[in-house]
Amino acid sequence: MSGNGKKRPPLVADKRYTAKPAAKKAAGPSKKPAKPAARRKVAPKRAKPRGVIGWILAAFRWMTRLIWALSWRVGLVTGLIIGGFSLYFASQLPDASELIDGRTRGSVTMTDLSGSVFAWRGDQFGGMVTAETVSPHLHNAVVATEDKRFYRHFGISPRGIASAVRINLREGRGPLSGNGGSTITQQTAKLLCLGVPFDPNVWESERAYEADCRQSSLWRKAREAVFSVGMEIKYTKEEILTIYLNRAYLGAGSRGFEAAAQRYFGISAAEVNPAQAAMLAGLLTAPSANAPTRNLQRAQDRASVVIGLMEEQAYLTPEQVRDARLNPATLSDAARASSGGFFADWVMDSGPEFFTRNTTEDVIIRTTLDQRIQNAAEEALLQVFENDVKEGSEAQAAIVVMSADGAVRAMVGGRNISATGAFNRATQALRQTGSAFKPFIYAAALDLGMSPYDMVDDAPTCWQRTGSPNWCPENYDREFVGPISLVDALATSRNIPAIVVSEEVGRGLVSSVANGFGVQGDLAAGPALALGVSESTLLDMTGAFAGILNGGSAVTPYGLTDLRLMGDDTPLMDASSVGIGERIIRQEAARQLTWMMTKVVEQGTGTRARIDGWQIAGKTGTTQGSRDAWFIGFTGDYVTGVWMGYDDNRRLTGVTGGGLPATIWRETMQRVLSDQQPTPLPMSIPERPFATGVLESQGGEAPAQDILNLLDSILTGTN
Template sequence: MRARKLMVMAAIASLFLAAGAIVAHAAWEWAFHDLPPVPESAEDLWRVRMEPTVTLLDSEGAVLAIRGPLYGMPARLEDLPPHVAQAFLSIEDRRYFEHEGVDWRGTMRAMLANIRAGRTVQGGSTITMQLVKNLILTPERTMRRKIQEMRLAIALERVLTKEEILELYLNRIYFGEQAYGIEAAARRYFNKSASELTVQEAALLAALPAAPTRLAPTDNLAEAQARATNVLSAMRDAGFLTPMDYIVANATQAEPVESAFRPGGMQQYGHLFDYAVTEAQRLLGPDNAVPDLVIETTLDTALQNAAQEVVTNRLERDGPAVRAGEAAAVILASDGAVRAMVGGRDYVSSQFNRAIQARRQPGSAFKLFVYLAALEADYSPSSVFNDTPVSYGSWSPVNFGGGNRGRMTMEDALKRSVNTIAAQVGMLVGISEVAEMARRLGITTPLNEVPSLSLGSSEVRVIDMAASYLVIANDGRRLDPYFVTTIRTTRGDVLYERAEETRTQQVIARGHARAMSTMLQGVVLDGTGRRAALPGHRVAGKTGTSQNSRDAWFVGYSAQYAAAVWTGNDDDSAMANVTGGGLPADIWREIMVAAHEGVAAQPLSAPAPRVRTEREERLVAFYSGLSADFDRVLSGGRLN
């Protein structure tokens, strides 16, 4: 009987044990069936759950605009003042260096406080648990998630050191206003590096993670400062501040500065941002999918702001009267660096970048390539041609304003922008040669090789025209425009860096470039581009106007910069008699004045042309014409 009783008790015990095992297994499955793995290193947690973000920097490294959240550069514990970490430890996890991921004492204290209050008044989460919740788990507030937080926090502390976890926490916690990490928050609210934070500023930032949206000091300064006072009190109680230090710190509360950076900048720098991202994608390649990019550019912010202001003001003041709705401009340094770019009058209303994406007829600004081809074909600036009506098939070019001037040199024909002579020169040297010259200097758009190409009938880009004229400024050396200098992640990992030494290509002979430069200087000195003259600086350039004033250009350069300006309308409608020597030349001059502010004058490499009187011009043209005709007759040639 006793044996049977023991057997029954053993069976019952076995059933209880089996049931217990089943319950335990079920509980385990309930709590941990979807538990993610613990990262094996701190490196694995740096980029996890980072939203795509791109930061645009100018040539000085200053932040211009941000798309997406603001992630600061990694702040190392050793680079931060001790009071920064102490502020967070005091208010978030005072026993951080004593527990192993879970503060059981703090958890019990929080549980009792919540029971007494009848609601959640304390969280009990350690810094390690908060890191787990933010980077590994979801922010779901359930008992199951809390159990998972505890288990993963303990596991994480077996993989990472306390210092690594604290550093990760400071760099990944959310501080409101799209700012993630202590460095981003310091710059967002105080316009300084985290390494420069005062005790009061550190206390204010340590107050934010509890309720970053509600406590953001830009929206709720009083409540944020009240919470910061609690942080200072906690620092005093933890022994991080002496009573006197606490009194001094609490006497002057930190406030966000008015000039602190705010994410955005799209309205002012939107076209540039789009261009920078496109260039970064091209440089990195399609397979390099990095969620966070910091793109450093060649942009001169002061010049960019000035150029945008000039374009906006000129279009607002003069645009309605002449029916000019849009403009674009590109300013290049002598090495090809894009120092400023205006893609249009307003990015918000139109994201189309007219400096890069638009293709417009350059008109007479294209004559640069015609006369360069002529110079290579052994013509010279003093070669004489006859301004007379000509026809090539069904095309009969006419001069602006009508009429003909008779015989004149090639130099004068460029200066006066005589269409009939440019058409003749183009046909003499060959339209294919003209097109090849344009491509050699930097034109990237397709060119229709027909007689009217000599007068700019094919569409080109603003940036390509600036680059082509830069070749002349550089004595025939081509340096393609570039905008991006460095691409890195927010952690500082360099993905691309432009080489210091840039290889240049001599695309035309130096002598031909200088002869062309002298001719282009004449355009500004006493030709169609007089309104582009830059006080105190020698410049060269060319006007351009397409048929019916649909497009008007001025493209030119100084010793330091090359710039192209276009005005027109997006719908290709005609302006009211706007020529390249008018509104575009005015805009060009005002932008270049800003570019050369404080810059010492430097001579162009080519000599300036001698400005002749009108009588001298007539005499030179007459005798040059007789001499040229005589030479051709003697050589068996025919007169032009």
């Protein structure tokens, strides 16, 4: 079988092996073997979150990424917007010097008779100061108190705002209520009202304008921040601080630190020591409440806190701190004198409006006030109320002291002697005058030629009234004494004789004399005119009595002597000669009336007003129902009026004009006259006639024929 010569086919087993490769060809270049492809690295799969916590963490991570992505974009856009608006505001701002005095009205400074300042009204501006010219202690106190990072920020302090919001929320307030975290630059921006000027056509008042400037809202804060950055671009730090030092309100009408230093200490802001600087800086948080003229102890306590801040920030040495606390700042004599507030308010109300209440200039007014007399009146009133008036009583009193020509020397408008802008009972309260009106009745009678010794019948009498029952008045003691002389009738304040004389000379003449002397308003038309049922103010009544003292000429009470602009020596107005007017009664009649009124004090209803060694003329007054009590009297130099009563017109208990008002009058005048020589009164003592007739009361109709017969008998000597 092996030799059959045929080729054998491959075995099946051989097919399982790969055939050997063929031999390489010698010809042609050899090819480089291809590099194996790189294998892709596959990141390990993140384990899927498991459970609720996993899902929360995933959501938090996603939210964080979103917030960050939005924040930096919004921040960038916001920064660009703030920068753009800040640059705009910076381009609109004027020079810093033009922003120093931002007042929309001026000030009034009042001096007394001797030229000493005693009162300020309006917005006081003491003149421009700069951050370099004020006392270094004041500069440091303001920075330490208001913005210790002032020189390190660019107008706003995120750290300060965050701290303020935290404090406000912790104390239960809104985030923008209370602490504001404002920098000095932001406070200055607020003082500038973000560049919006006052327009009287837009704002109801300056107060409304300032209230809008001070409002706190998110939008307002945003505008304030932008404006502040604009200020930092436009001005240097010292210029910003200068604007702030000149425009900040510091209480008592003081605008700026120069005005405040002069107002409280009587010195310049360049001269204040550490204690004074601390007190001034402490006023910035609450200028009205912390003003030393209002509460000196509170101002000193606040100053102590400021001193502590200055010490912490190394502005004061331990020795300076110790000295400042041992010797706290106090008020100057002028600032300490709280007297004259009612007088100053009256001068402001009575002066020309465009130079007082609505002045846009800085005005100096010289007045008639005598601070020695003012202090005497205040001390007297307080002493009597403390010693002689029941504790808790709400009764009020007022005092006016003037010279015979109407120059007002003192004025107390109520028991709160330090009040300003309060209701002035000396000038604003219209009250019935009671028997204090009676001198005008006798003035009219004496001017017609009647004698103080003429007799009148004090007897029960009724007067007819149209459409009403007859009027049958009584005397205060409800007794009748019969025939009585005019001088005795006035001294004992008899009602019936006063009515009889008033009806005899004529009500029209009595009203004309009273009006001529300065008792203003419409006087009663009936016979009750004689009992003082008409109303008047204490100022007018005191001025009317001054007319009697000066010989019978009308007097206009005045307090303004001259007025000039600050820095100008030429007065714009001179009112020193406005007091005495036209003659109302004959001089002899006035002199006789003065003598009659001395009997009121010597032996009549006004004996409590007597002062040893002095001639005093006066008249008591008590109205129906004892709702008003008066005593008005005068020496040779001064006329003083006192009123007492309740504001709500309640009845006074146990008070008449000859009681507490006469006591207040005496206490006042004893202080006023203590160092003076007695001055005699200008009076005439009439000669007593041989005999007198009696004016009988007959329902208001005087017996004319009896009077003619009486005069005839006197002339012929038959009576």
